[in-house]
Amino acid sequence: MQLNMNLSKWICYSVGYVFITSGILKLLVSDFKALFISLGLPFPTSTLLLVALIEIGCGMLIAGRMYVNFAVPPLILIMFGALYLTKIPVLLNKGFFSFAFEARLDIVMLILLLLIWQHIRGKKVI
Template identity: 40%
Template sequence: MKPTKLICYVVGCVFLVSGLMKFVDLSMVSSFEQMGVPLSNYVYFFVALFEVMAGLLLIGRIFIHICLIPLIFILLGALFFTKLPLLSGDGVFAFLFASRLDLTLLILLLFLWTQRKDKEAFT
C-alpha cells in the first residue's frame, strides 16, 4: 500500500469520527460559543458536515484536492480558537502538547496537498 493511500485512510477516519461526534454530542455547541466563534451554531454544524463529507471523500480517495481545502481551514481554526490561547496562559509546552494532533493532521494534509498532481500516488 502506498503511503498516500494510508494517509488518506487515517486522516479521513479522524475527521469522519470527529464530525460524527459533533452530531452525536450537541453539548459541544456551547464550546464554540465560549470560544467566541461568530454564528457559533451555524459554524458548528457546517464544520461537522464538512468533516464528515471530507472524511468520507478522503477515505474513498475522491476529490482529494477539493476536500483538503476546508479541512486545512478547519484545523487552522481549531488551532487559532482552541490552542493559541494556551500560549499566553499556560506556555509553549502546554500549547505544543494540546495541539499535537492538530499539527500532525495539518502536516499530513499539507503533504497530501503537495501530492495532488501525482495521480498515481493515490491509486
C-alpha cells in the same frame, strides 16, 4: 496478512478516519455546542453544524480518495481555525509545553493534509 498498500493510501485512510469521527462527535456530543459558544463565534450552532458536515464529507472523500483536491483545502482551513481559536490561547496562557501537548493532533493532521495536498498538486494519483 500482508500490507502491500502504499503510504499515500494509509495516510488518506487515517486522515479520513480522524475527520469523520471528529465530525460525527461534533454532532452527537453536546459539549461541542458549549465550546463553540464560548469561542465567541457568530452563529455558533450553525458554525458547529457546518464544520461537522465539512469534516464528515471531506473526510469521506479523502478516505475514498475521491476529489481529494477539493476536500483538502477546507480541512486545512478548519485546522488553522482550530489552532488559532483553541490552541493559541493555551500557548499564551499556559506556555509552550501545554500548547505542544494540546495541539499535537491538530499539528499532525495539518502536516498530513499538507502532504496529501503536495502529493496531488504534484499530479501524482493517490
